[in-house]
Amino acid sequence: METEFKFHIPTGRLAGVEDELRQGVVQRTRMQARYFDTPTGALAAAGMALRLRKEGRRWVQTVKAAGHGLLQRLEHNADLGAARAADLRRPDLLRHRDTPVGERLLQVLQAAGEELVETYATDIWRLTREIHHAGARVELALDVGKIVAQSPPGGPLRVAPVCELELELLQGPLGGLVELSARWAQRHGLWLGTVSKAERGERLMKGISQVPAIKAEAPRFGDSPAPDGAVLQRLVIAACLAQVLPNASEIAEGSEDAEQIHQLRIGLRRLRTALRELGPLAPGLDPAWDAPITRTFGALGAQRDRAQVLAESRRWMEDADAPTLTLPAAADVPTPTAAVRDPGFQAVLVALAGRAAEDPAEPLAAGPAAAATLDADATLAHLRERLRRLHRRSLRDAERFDQLDDRQRHRIRKRLKRLRYLAEFVAPLLGDSRTARYLDQLRPAQDALGLFNDQVTARRLYEQAAQQDAHAWFAIGWLAARQPRTAKKAGKALRRLADAPKFWKGRRKG
Incomplete structure (x- = not known):
């Protein structure tokens, strides 16, 4: 098992990284690897990679697979010594026998029933150095080189550059790795x-330039008894990051895919809910993490408003002979890529990934909050009380919805999202089916409030545009005429929440 952070290095910063790395004792090694899979990609589909790599004068056979956490991977290396390349046409699977990852490898290949073939290759110069920090022994590895693949097999060669820094925990506490990683990133x-060299090789070989966005999944609590506050915090944060990190990684690399931006915003909303609602369960969650998340969320929202909301508003008015209108470029709004690369945001992601990867058997590191960890019963009691209060507050909001201004209605929408996300977090503990029935009745109110918010946002953007283009007044008038009707429907849908089953009152699942 290896535990590591992988960072991409921006153009123009490589020299600085290498200069600092060389301030200690370093070792430079050329690594030339050949990767193998079945013709149908059985290993890649299982999240595994198998390679033969020449490291200097020695050969090493390695198999890797996803581990049990965000930072962990299963790995087994077989040192083959100074063998001849001609003697290493294909990997010998028996070299990994009696290891967890080796057993998984055999199961996948036996199920596939196919022979191994060479798929792609890498040629990397690695500069390594060991650093001791906060009780941890960490290896820093600067990798610069390329990935080479034929796409399609037998076709032209495709080449992708590699420029990344990996920090791997060799010994000692995880906190030392987290702190050191944050310092180098800053x-x-x-x-x-989050994309390994093996995954990049697969994409290169298949000619894939865009991957699907990652959507949210429920936390995985397993079949063990209900977790205490600290364990629940870790598992929920891990579930949030499983959506946030892959989408953020793609956007940081330059992707402008609307669905990846949308799913990252959802992931950040869920993450903010987790930080806010689960903070009292155990120490270790820093309230200061919210500000960088909010900044990035806001920048992504500005992108979404100008693209999706305005496109939707034009669809609403397509039968009303609305005049053509081009909005002026947004001022002082960072691109999605710049927002995700923001150093403050990246520092929070590193800290949260470290928090989620902590061993539940280890004592908690000191955090900004001095509260003690709640036991399992107290944790569930706290969550039930929070669900009850958010539900009751939503019903009070429904009764006065017609008298509220747009800003107050937006706060109601955000509170309703917190209620939804918290319900989704605890669903595996309190019963998935019972929670699903509640969420089914919550959804119409959320959809109605979302439509109203989109209309408010579109109107605000058109009001800004009207300063330069009088055609925008048509859209302003059209939206102003429909907002009261939309608000009435939203209030009505919110009031129906009174009939939703209060799933938090029942017994704990199991």
Whole structure:
């Protein structure tokens, strides 16, 4: 098992990273690897990679697979010594026998029933150095080189550059790795990457330039008894980051895919809910993490408003002979890529990934909050009380919805989202089916409030545009005429929440 952070290095910062790395004792090694899979990609589909790599004069056979956490991977290396390349046409699977990852490898290949073939290759110069920090022994590895693949097999060669820094925990506490990783990322403007060299090789070989956005999944509590506050915090944060990190990684690399931006915003909303609602369960969650998340969320929202909301508003008015209108460029709004690469945001991602990866058996590191960890019963009691209060507050909001201004209605929408996300977090503990029935009745109110918010946002953007283009007044008038009707429907949908089953009152699942 290896535990590591992987960072991508921006153009122009490589020299600074290498200069600092060389301030200690370093070792430079050329690594030339050949990767193998079945013709149908059975290993890649299982999240595994198998390679033969020449490291200097020695050969090493390695198999890797996803581990049990955000930072962990299963790995087994077989040192083959100074063998001849001609003797290493294909990996010998028996070299990994009696290891967890080796057993998984055999199961996948036996199920596939196919022979191994060479798929792609890498040629990397690695500069390594060991650093001792906060009781941890960490290896820093600067990798610069390329990935080479034929796409399609037998076709032209495709080449992708590699320029990344990996920090791997060799010994000692995880906190030392987290702190050291954050320092290097801050000093050199690095950003977290979730795409391994093997995954990049697969994309290169298949000619994939865009991957689907990652959507949210429920926390995985397993079949063990209900977790205490600290364990629940870690598992929920891990579930949030499983959506946030892959989408953020793609956007940081330059993706402008609307769905990835949308799913990252959802992931950040869920993450903010987790930080706010689960903070009292155990120490270790820093309230200061919210500000960088909010900044990035806001920048992504500005992008979404100008693209999706305005496109939707034009669809609403397509039968009303609305005049053509081009909005002026947004001022002082960072691009999605710049917002995700923001050093403050990246520092929070590193800290949260470290928090989620902590061993539940280890004592908690000191945090900004001095509260003690709640036991399992107290944790569930706290969550039930929070669900009850958010539900009751939503019903009070429904009764006065017609008298509220747009800003107050927006706060109601955000509170309703917190209620939804908190319900989704605890669903595996309190019963998935019972929670699903509640969420089914919550959804119409959320959809109605979302439509109203989109209309308010579109109107605000058109009001800004009207300062330069009088055609915008048509859209302003059209939206102003429909907002009261939309608000009435939203209030009505919110009041129906009174009939939703209060799933938090029942017994704990199991």
